[in-house]
Structure formats: structure tokens, C-alpha cells
Amino acid sequence: MRSWRKSEVGSLARMYAWLVVRLRWFVVLGWVAGGIAAAVWLPASVPNADLGGFAPPNSRAIATETASAKAFGFPVLSRTMLVQHDEHGLSQAAQQRVLDRAVAVAKHQAGDVGPMVAAVPIINTQRVFPSSSEQGTTALTYIFTKPGTTFGAEVEAAKGFGRRQMNQADDHLVGVTGTVPAQLAQSSILYGHLLLLEGATLVVVIGIVALKFRSFVAPLVALVTAAASYFLAVRVTNYAGRFVQGGAPEELKPLVLALVLGIVTDYAIFYLSSMRTGLQEGMDRLTAAKASAAHTGRIVLVAGIAVAAGSAAMLVARSGFFRAFGPVLSLSVLCAVVVSLTLLPALMAIFGRMLFWPSRPRRPWSLPLARAAARVLTVRVVALVLGGACVVGLATLAIDADRLKLGVSFVASLPADSAPHAAAQAATSGFAPGIVAxxxxxxxxxxxxxxxxxxxxxxxxxxxxxxxxxxxxxxxxxxxxxxxxxxxxxxxxxxxxxxxxxxxxxxxxxxxxxxxxxxxxxxxxxxxxxxxxxxxxGDTAIASELVAATNADLRRIAIAVLLVNLVLLMVFLRAVVAPVLLLGCSVLALAASLGCLTLVFQDRLGHEGVAFYVPFAASVLLLSLGSDYNIYGVGHVWTRANHTTLRKAIAERIPETSGAITAAGVTLAASFGMLALIPLRQFRELAFVMGLGVLIDALVVRSILVPALLTLLGDFSAWPRKLKGAAVAEAAEQDERADQPSS
The missing domain is CATH 3.30.70.1320 (Multidrug efflux transporter AcrB pore domain like)
Structure with a gap:
């Protein structure tokens, strides 16, 4: 980075770096004012959508339910029910009271029942449900409420009805269950653990930054940037969610947290690594900050656009769920990029060498070892063996990806000790699992x-x-x-x-x-x-349409995401072969991660399947984040390859970038891994596949497979562009030979 390596960056990058460093105090004050404005004018929360809100357009299931209610004057399906269960059998008096209560509600003689308009009972007697394994042990009362009743009001009405009407000793009331109570329970668990998730994620990612740079100040700078990015992303996406048909999915809140904190910390590692290199080469703090901003800023910009554009590619889906997913994730990433491009370099310019206190900016002791390993990796035979081993290993793990099954479970995703789950288990014992919906x-x-x-x-x-x-x-x-x-x-x-x-x-x-x-x-x-x-x-019919629409969207989303990332890589690298190669490596890593998801959750843990959106959200994010690391790692190699041979460029730059990519990958994997703190099955599935996918990408694909394949392809990887490095190196050697005195 001596003298900025000005030949390696353009005039726009140098101008951006000069401005953000020159106006560093104004940038910081501007973001303070922007945060206050966001807190005042942008919403802190937004209404969430239910399952029906994300059904495909022209849903036959919803149309049938509407036609049924119109023909009969009232619906027959209820998403909320009261469960009474006694494994020894409900008494005849208790069973009779179940019927009497329903009649009283129908005749408006049950007292204050709030928004309830009907209570339909079913008892597992031989006449009503002959296939039940138990007889006379379970009574269900399906609750119907007035149109427009909120989920919360419906569940509270059911609970109040149970407390007042089913309070005798032989009633054996277990509780309220159904898809509506289950969704509310999931929301309660999610929000109850969100603060823990935020705190744990910040502690983990900041701890990794502290270890990476052996500093107390660097992680604080990363913390300020990450917190500002997350705050802005939440407010902006809440505002945008009002214009998304069906509302913003609740599942996005923890995912936005993990994504924003993870990628901002990644960008902080990239910036700080570059800043430390500049200080090691003897630059003053402002020059080092400008050099870091000039070299890293363009990479962060393109990498962020890749992730944002990849997420926005979900707009090609027909499913309302993914059409809501894409823009929210994309806006979150763009907020993170804007904050990272401005606030990070401004803070670096302000703190200077203090960023790395109490350590001194010096070359890592492991750098000579990394350079030696990189030189070995650029030997074609070694590259062939290691690259082939990576491909075979990842392909073996990917075999099981096609066995992945999709579902839309609500009750099954809840912890075993939650009230709706316990009531559903009682209803299942008396009838069958499908009685819940x-x-x-x-x-x-x-x-x-x-x-x-x-x-x-x-x-x-x-x-x-x-x-x-x-x-x-x-x-x-x-x-x-x-x-x-x-x-x-x-x-x-x-x-x-x-x-x-x-x-x-x-x-x-x-x-x-x-x-x-x-x-x-x-x-x-x-x-x-x-x-x-x-x-x-019914909910099973809606879930069937949603899964079918998701599978149909797979091809559209996959093509859109791949095209977006391919075009961005081609533009950035100005090549065709290398982007195709890099994207192929990302797809292989993704398939291996999904194969492991199948092996662990379906085969090992015995789950029927995974939440329908997990593999698709993971696919979009992992492919886009893979482009993130491609742009950072290969971008440095490509730039250096204009001044020396490609082999030497790989040997020089891979050791410099692999440390940052490894630290960034571990940080991002830890950020997504923290999702497992939320005791809901879908978040643990997301935590597993995203954490594993990022680690495979950072530790295997970018550190071993990509350098090996670039070594094997050589200058052809830059086709149709011609790298200038070989000619420059040859000319330098000729000049050196010409300068030597003849013997």
C-alpha cells in the first residue's frame, strides 16, 4: 500500500477517500443527527402478517373458505381451540357441560364472552371420531369470533372463556392451542429473546474483532458502526414494511439483526486490516485512513450491492412471503453499506493508531507461514490435489440436499414446555395431530x-x-x-x-x-x-399452496440471484471465466450446506422437514455473501495481477486477505449462529445452515478451492481480458538483466 498504490485505485475512489477523511467530524455529527431523526420520524415497529397473508395470489384454499362461509352464513374452520383432556376419561357430566356451554354461547346465554360468536365442541367418542385411539378422554371447543377480531383478542377471549366456564375439577382444562395461539406464542418467544440475541451477538462479534486486532478500541469502533447500522436498518425497513403487501414477516427481525451486525463487522475487519497495513508501512493516520478508504471502500460498495441486489432478486417470486422478504433484507444491507462507507473511515481517521491500542500495528507473526503456504498452493500439482479434494468433499455433502422437505409448522416449532404445544399434544393424544388444524x-x-x-x-x-x-x-x-x-x-x-x-x-x-x-x-x-x-x-391447504409456490419460485429466484451476482462479478473483475468459476464454487458450498441441513435435522434429529423459507433465504444470502468474499479476496489478487504474474499475485495477496476473510467469516458465522438462542425450530435451522455455509465459504472455498482453481486456469481465468502482470514482470526482468554488467 506504499504511496497508496495509487495505480491500483481510480480517481473516484481517491476522491471519496479524501472527502470522508477530510470531513470526518462532520460525518460523525451527521450520523448522530440522522439517528435522532430516524428515532423521531421512522416507526419502531410494524404490524406483522399471518400465514394467509402470504398465500399465493388467487389462492384456491382461501377462495374455498370464503365460499363456504358465504354459503353457510358462518365458517366451520377455527384457528383457536380450548382443549380438555383426561387420560382416564372425562366424566359424563364434564362431557355434557361441553355441549351445554356451546348451546349457551349459540343462544347468547353464556354471559360476557367478548368477541366470541360461537363455540363448536367435538368429543372423541366412538360416534364422532371412531378412529381415535382413545375414547371419551378429550373434548375440543373451537372458538369463533367476530370478523375483524385481532389474533390477541381472539386468544384472550378463548382463555377467558376457559377460566370462567371450565373451572370445575373434572373439566381437566389443558389450555388453548391452534395455529393462531401458536403464532402468538412464537411472537412472544421471539420478542422475549430479541434483547438477549442483540446483546449476545454484539458481545460475540466484538470479541472476535478484539482478538483479531488485539485491541480494545477497534472493537468499539466496529460496535458503534454496527449499532448505528442496525438501528437505521430496523427503522427504515419498518417504514418500508408498511408498503409491502401482507406486511413484513416476523422472522425477518432476528435475521436482519444477524445479517446487519455480521456484514458490518465484516466490513469493519476489511477496513481495519487495510488501515493496519498502512500504519505498518509508516503512513500517518490520515494518509493510512485515506488509503484504507480508497482501497477497501470500492470493494465494500460492490460487495454490499451484490448482497443487496441478491436479496432484492426475491422480487421475481410470486409468493408474497418472498416478495416481502427480499426488499426488507435488501434495504437492511444498503443501510449497513452506507453507514460502513462513511462512519467507519471517519472514525478510523479520528482514532488513528489508537484503534489498535494497546498493541502496535505490526505484521502478524503468522504472515510468513501464510505466504509460504500460498506459494505451495500455487504449485499446479498441489493445486490440483487440494482443489480436487475440496470439490469431491463438498459434492459428497451436497448429495443429500435434494432430500430436503419443506413445511410450515407453527405448533411443532414451539418449545415442548409452551402452553399451545402442551395443549396440542393433549389434543393429539385424544384425536390425531391434524385435529389442531x-x-x-x-x-x-x-x-x-x-x-x-x-x-x-x-x-x-x-x-x-x-x-x-x-x-x-x-x-x-x-x-x-x-x-x-x-x-x-x-x-x-x-x-x-x-x-x-x-x-x-x-x-x-x-x-x-x-x-x-x-x-x-x-x-x-x-x-x-x-x-x-x-x-x-384450511391451513394445510394454504401451506400446500405456499410450499408449491415456493418450489415454483425456486427456479426464478435461483436464476435471478445467479445472474445478479454473475453480472456484478463480471463488471468488477472485467472477466467472464473467473466470475463463472467463482459462482460455481459458491453454488457447490451452498449445496453442501443444504445437504448437511438434511443430514442433521431430518436424519439425525428426526424432523419431518424444515421451515419452507429456510433453504431459500439461506441460498440467496449465502450466494450473495459468497460474492462479498469473492470481491474482497479475488479483487485484491486481480489488482496485483496487473503488476506481476498471476501466480505471484495469488502468493502475495491470498495471505494478506485470507486472514481478514477468515476473521470475517468466523464473525458472520457466529452472528448467524446466535439465532439458535431463540428456542424456535426455524431459527435453529437458519442458525445451522447459515453458520455452516459461511464457514465453508470462508475457510474452504475462498482459502483453498478458489486459489487452487485460479492457479490451474492461470491467465485464462481473466478471459476475455488479458492481465498485464506477466508482461510487466517480463519487462522488469529484461531491464534488470540489461542493467547487469557483462562479465
Whole structure:
């Protein structure tokens, strides 16, 4: 970096560096004012969306549910229920009170029930649910509320009803469960652990920076920058979330935290490493800060754009969930980049050598060893062996990635000691797992509900389908509870409740429902209901559409992300072969991470599958973050290759950059790993795949595989561009020989 290595940076980079260092105090004061303005004018929180809010456009499941409510005058599906369970059997008096309470609510004789409009009971008796492994042990009361009732008000109404109405000793009330209480429980757990997550993440990433630079001041500078970036990102994305259809997913909050704190710390490591190198070469603090800003700023800018553009590529998806995911993550990254490009170099210029107190900026003792290892790696035979070993190893791990299954579980993701999980387990014991979120089958047509024999035959056919634990037919509910609950008075519509025998939002139940939906025309024909129109509704049906839309979006998202990252790499490196090679390495590392996710969570831990968005969010982020490290590591090699041979450039620059990339990778992996502190299954899946993926990328791909492949390809990796380094080196050697006196 002597004399800035001015030939290696452009005039715009030098101008940016001069401005940000010259105006350093104004930059700091400007960000203080900007933080205050963001706190005053930008929202601290934003409403969140439910599962239905992210259903695909023109969802047939939601349309069926709406048609059912219109035909019958009220819905039959409820997402909130009260569970009573006694493994020794509920008393006859307790069972009778279940029915009496429902009748009292229907006749408005139950007192103050808040927004409740109906309470529909089901008891696992032989007549109602013959396939149950228990008889008379469990009673469920499905709660229906007025339109427009919030999730919180609905659950509180159910809890209040349970406290007031199910308080006798033999009622054996377990609690409230369902997909709505489960979502609220997840939100409560998430927000309850968010402060712990923030604190732990900051401690870990700042601790890594302190160890990396053996300093107390450097981590404080990184901390200030990371905290400012996260604060701004939260406020900006909350504001933007108001304009996202369906709202911002709650799952984004911890992910934004991990992403922003991780990449800002990465950028801080890049800047500080460059600053330390300048000070080691004898520069004063302002010159070193300018040199660091000039060399690192352009890399951070392009790298940040790569991550932001990769996240924004989710906009090509049709699923509302990913269309909400992409812009929020992209805006978060852009906020982090803007703060890093301005506040970081300004603080470095202010603190100077104090950044590395109490240590002195000196070359790491391991640098000669790293250079020796890099020289060995640039030997073609060694590169061939090590590169081949990396490819074979990663490909072996990637084999299991295609076995990954997707689900949308709510209750199953909760800790075992949470109230909705315990109540769901009790309901499952008395009925089947699918009772927590039954599936509705709606039939419509002239006189379709008039022939009880045909309806009974269809119920029997449904009962015998794979994955079906039980069917509540039109004759199942006592008529005095809800008149016309399953057959309209005109007989033009009928509906069944189908209970599946697996977690209703898990991949197994989704697959069973898909097969049932495909068989429905044949089942209707066998029952003699050939003229009936049918539809399937419920959370399993919505989850099926969401997973199907996610799988359909995979190709669009993958193509968009790969193209975005490929174009950025081509523009930055001004080459075609190397970007394709680098992106291929990133894809291989990603596939290996997803294969490990399958092996650990599905094979080792026995989970049915993973949360539907985990592999796709991980894919977008890991590919984009891989470009981050590509731009930093290969960018330095490429710049040096204009002044010497590519082999020497690799041997010189890989040792300089690998230390920063390793520290950055460990920091980013730790940042994502902290997501495991949230005791929800989807966050532990994210923590695992993101942490492992970043480590594979930083420690294996960028440190070994990429240098090995560049060595094997040589100058062809720069095609169609020609590197000038070989010619420069040859000319220098000729000049040196010409200057030597003849013997």
C-alpha cells in the first residue's frame, strides 16, 4: 500500500477517500443527527402478517373458505381451540357441560364472552371420531369470533372463556392451542429473546474483532458502526414494511439483526486490516485512513450491492412471503453499506493508531507461514490435489440436499414446555395431530347435501385415504349445537372436516392432502356425487399452496440471484471465466450446506422437514455473501495481477486477505449462529445452515478451492481480458538483466 498504490485505485475512489477523511467530524455529527431523526420520524415497529397473508395470489384454499362461509352464513374452520383432556376419561357430566356451554354461547346465554360468536365442541367418542385411539378422554371447543377480531383478542377471549366456564375439577382444562395461539406464542418467544440475541451477538462479534486486532478500541469502533447500522436498518425497513403487501414477516427481525451486525463487522475487519497495513508501512493516520478508504471502500460498495441486489432478486417470486422478504433484507444491507462507507473511515481517521491500542500495528507473526503456504498452493500439482479434494468433499455433502422437505409448522416449532404445544399434544393424544388444524372439504351443487347416503359413502371413502385419521361428516355434530353446520338448509352445499394423522402444517400432511385433492374427482364419482363441485380449505391447504409456490419460485429466484451476482462479478473483475468459476464454487458450498441441513435435522434429529423459507433465504444470502468474499479476496489478487504474474499475485495477496476473510467469516458465522438462542425450530435451522455455509465459504472455498482453481486456469481465468502482470514482470526482468554488467 506504499504511496497508496495509487495505480491500483481510480480517481473516484481517491476522491471519496479524501472527502470522508477530510470531513470526518462532520460525518460523525451527521450520523448522530440522522439517528435522532430516524428515532423521531421512522416507526419502531410494524404490524406483522399471518400465514394467509402470504398465500399465493388467487389462492384456491382461501377462495374455498370464503365460499363456504358465504354459503353457510358462518365458517366451520377455527384457528383457536380450548382443549380438555383426561387420560382416564372425562366424566359424563364434564362431557355434557361441553355441549351445554356451546348451546349457551349459540343462544347468547353464556354471559360476557367478548368477541366470541360461537363455540363448536367435538368429543372423541366412538360416534364422532371412531378412529381415535382413545375414547371419551378429550373434548375440543373451537372458538369463533367476530370478523375483524385481532389474533390477541381472539386468544384472550378463548382463555377467558376457559377460566370462567371450565373451572370445575373434572373439566381437566389443558389450555388453548391452534395455529393462531401458536403464532402468538412464537411472537412472544421471539420478542422475549430479541434483547438477549442483540446483546449476545454484539458481545460475540466484538470479541472476535478484539482478538483479531488485539485491541480494545477497534472493537468499539466496529460496535458503534454496527449499532448505528442496525438501528437505521430496523427503522427504515419498518417504514418500508408498511408498503409491502401482507406486511413484513416476523422472522425477518432476528435475521436482519444477524445479517446487519455480521456484514458490518465484516466490513469493519476489511477496513481495519487495510488501515493496519498502512500504519505498518509508516503512513500517518490520515494518509493510512485515506488509503484504507480508497482501497477497501470500492470493494465494500460492490460487495454490499451484490448482497443487496441478491436479496432484492426475491422480487421475481410470486409468493408474497418472498416478495416481502427480499426488499426488507435488501434495504437492511444498503443501510449497513452506507453507514460502513462513511462512519467507519471517519472514525478510523479520528482514532488513528489508537484503534489498535494497546498493541502496535505490526505484521502478524503468522504472515510468513501464510505466504509460504500460498506459494505451495500455487504449485499446479498441489493445486490440483487440494482443489480436487475440496470439490469431491463438498459434492459428497451436497448429495443429500435434494432430500430436503419443506413445511410450515407453527405448533411443532414451539418449545415442548409452551402452553399451545402442551395443549396440542393433549389434543393429539385424544384425536390425531391434524385435529389442531382440520381440513375442510366443501361440496357445492344442486341437491348435493340432500342425499345422506351418498354423503356417508363419501365420508367413508375419505376416511380410508392414506394420511387421513378421521372425518367429521354432516351427521357427526348434534343438531341442537349448530343448526345446518355441515349441510345448508337448501341442500346445495355440504362440508366435511378431514383430520390428518401428521402435523397438519408439516411436509407429510401436505403431501397426503395433495394426494387426496388429486383423488377427489374419483372419490366423488364412487360416492355418486359426480355433479358436485369441490374445494379444499384450511391451513394445510394454504401451506400446500405456499410450499408449491415456493418450489415454483425456486427456479426464478435461483436464476435471478445467479445472474445478479454473475453480472456484478463480471463488471468488477472485467472477466467472464473467473466470475463463472467463482459462482460455481459458491453454488457447490451452498449445496453442501443444504445437504448437511438434511443430514442433521431430518436424519439425525428426526424432523419431518424444515421451515419452507429456510433453504431459500439461506441460498440467496449465502450466494450473495459468497460474492462479498469473492470481491474482497479475488479483487485484491486481480489488482496485483496487473503488476506481476498471476501466480505471484495469488502468493502475495491470498495471505494478506485470507486472514481478514477468515476473521470475517468466523464473525458472520457466529452472528448467524446466535439465532439458535431463540428456542424456535426455524431459527435453529437458519442458525445451522447459515453458520455452516459461511464457514465453508470462508475457510474452504475462498482459502483453498478458489486459489487452487485460479492457479490451474492461470491467465485464462481473466478471459476475455488479458492481465498485464506477466508482461510487466517480463519487462522488469529484461531491464534488470540489461542493467547487469557483462562479465
Amino acid at each position: 382440520p381440513t375442510e372439504v366443501l361440496l357445492q351443487g344442486n341437491g348435493v347435501g340432500s342425499d345422506q347416503q351418498k354423503l356417508t359413502r363419501l365420508a367413508s371413502e375419505l376416511q380410508h385415504q392414506p394420511g387421513v385419521a378421521g372425518v367429521l361428516s354432516p351427521a357427526a355434530l348434534p343438531p341442537e349445537v349448530v343448526s345446518g353446520a355441515l349441510v345448508t338448509k337448501s341442500g346445495d352445499a355440504a362440508r366435511f372436516l378431514v383430520v390428518l394423522d401428521h402435523d397438519p402444517l408439516g411436509p407429510t400432511a401436505i403431501g397426503d392432502l395433495d394426494r387426496l385433492s388429486h383423488r377427489m374427482p374419483a372419490l366423488l364419482q364412487q360416492a355418486g356425487l359426480t355433479g358436485a363441485r369441490y374445494g379444499v380449505a
